[in-house]
Amino acid sequence: MTVEQNTLYKNVIDMIGNTPMIELNNLDTGKCRLFGKLELNNPTGSIKDRIALNMILTAEQEGKLKPGQLIVEATAGNTGLGLALVAAQKGYPLLIVMPDKMSMEKEYNLTAMGAKVIRTRSDVVKGHPEYYQDLAARIAEEKGGYFINQFANPANVEAHRKTTGPEIWQQLEGKVDAFVCGVGSGGTLSGVGGYLKSQSSAVDIVLADPEGSILAPLHNTGERIEPRRWLVEGIGEDFIPSICDLSLIDHAYTIPDKRAMFAARELLAKEGIMAGSSTGTLLRAALDYCQQQTEAKNVVTLICDTGNRYLSKLYNDEWMKAQGFID
Numbered sequence: 580m581t582v583e584q585n586t587l588y589k590n591v592i593d594m595i596g597n598t599p600m601i602e603l604n605n606l607d608t609g610k611c612r613l614f615g616k617l618e619l620n621n622p623t624g625s626i627k628d629r630i631a632l633n634m635i636l637t638a639e640q641e642g643k644l645k646p647g648q649l650i651v652e653a654t655a656g657n658t659g660l661g662l663a664l665v666a667a668q669k670g671y672p673l674l675i676v677m678p679d680k681m682s683m684e685k686e687y688n689l690t691a692m693g694a695k696v697i698r699t700r701s702d703v704v705k706g707h708p709e710y711y712q713d714l715a716a717r718i719a720e721e722k723g724g725y726f727i728n729q730f731a732n733p734a735n736v737e738a739h740r741k742t743t744g745p746e747i748w749q750q751l752e753g754k755v756d757a758f759v760c761g762v763g764s765g766g767t768l769s770g771v772g773g774y775l776k777s778q779s780s781a782v783d784i785v786l787a788d789p790e791g792s793i794l795a796p797l798h799n800t801g802e803r804i805e806p807r808r809w810l811v812e813g814i815g816e817d818f819i820p821s822i823c824d825l826s827l828i829d830h831a832y833t834i835p836d837k838r839a840m841f842a843a844r845e846l847l848a849k850e851g852i853m854a855g856s857s858t859g860t861l862l863r864a865a866l867d868y869c870q871q872q873t874e875a876k877n878v879v880t881l882i883c884d885t886g887n888r889y890l891s892k893l894y895n896d897e898w899m900k901a902q903g904f905i906d
């Protein structure tokens with residue numbers, strides 16, 4: 580074993596970003612090569628540490644966040660964890676509003692890190708008072724907190740444009756033919772997709788979307804469907820976030836929950852990487868895309884978060900049986 584990185588970090592915040600890239604050699608990638616950027620290597624275990632840091636730094640610089648002020652955010656959990664890390668280091672209290680479908684592991688992690696967690700309904704859409712984003716906005720106003728709102732915060736996109744995108748380009752020495760991502764807030768799509776297209780307009784931007792989300796059907800048919808429930812956490816939408824630039828998308832794949840969960844399990848079995856359900860969706864779409872190509876391409880996707888957050892779900896056979904995914 581060789582030690583390639585011997586940086587001595589001064590604090591945990593400096594460890595955000597600069598994540599490794601791995602080639603996924605043991606999966607059926609057809610004529611293509613598939614690479615995964617290991618965002619689970621961030622300090623709290625997900626890609627969202629990057630945006631948490633940049634959204635707090637930007638709010639400080641713009642004078643929107645006062646010393647010691649309460650930060651409020653609506654999140655599937657991972658943005659909350661990134662914010663919990665940065666907020667604790669910088670002395671801000673944090674209140675997280677999270678839909679009730681998100682895993683208990685995320686809530687335990689958030690509480691351990693000092694955040695207050697409020698659960699709300701997963702079965703209501705934007706505009707309903709109990710919808711997580713509407714509820715977070717209202718609580719922030721009532722409590723004099725700062726609603727960081729990743730869904731409309733340009734510092735979210737900026738984090739990916741300045742860090743994730745350039746890192747991918749450098750790690751593959753500009754030999755990127757396609758990038759596969761999902762949309763939760765759209766920060767990754769707009770930031771990484773926008774950066775890669777600015778380097779080469781020939782890069783294919785591929786959307787991986789859970790079945791039930793409105794985004795892939797909108798791209799593929801131009802029609803806005805009624806959103807339906809899905810189990811994958813962190814991606815898929817029932818509305819179009821203001822920071823999400825859908826015009827960057829070249830191809831869109833709808834991935835049912837079952838295929839996503841199986842892809843995540845296959846990643847662990849064949850590559851030894853334990854990731855979450857959104858990674859399963861991205862990986863399945865990436866493999867579908869790879870297998871459809873008639874020429875060799877370099878395809879990049881993200882390993883969004885750690886699978887430790889889903890031990891009670893996709894890595895639990897009883898849960899998989901209860902969903903009807905295995906016998």
Ligand code: PMP
Nearest residue numbers: 762763764765766767813857883
């Ligand atoms: N994967 C996971 C695990 C997430 O939590 C999120 C964000 N909620 C995403 C992917 C989506 O990224 P973005 O918000 O940049 O669209």
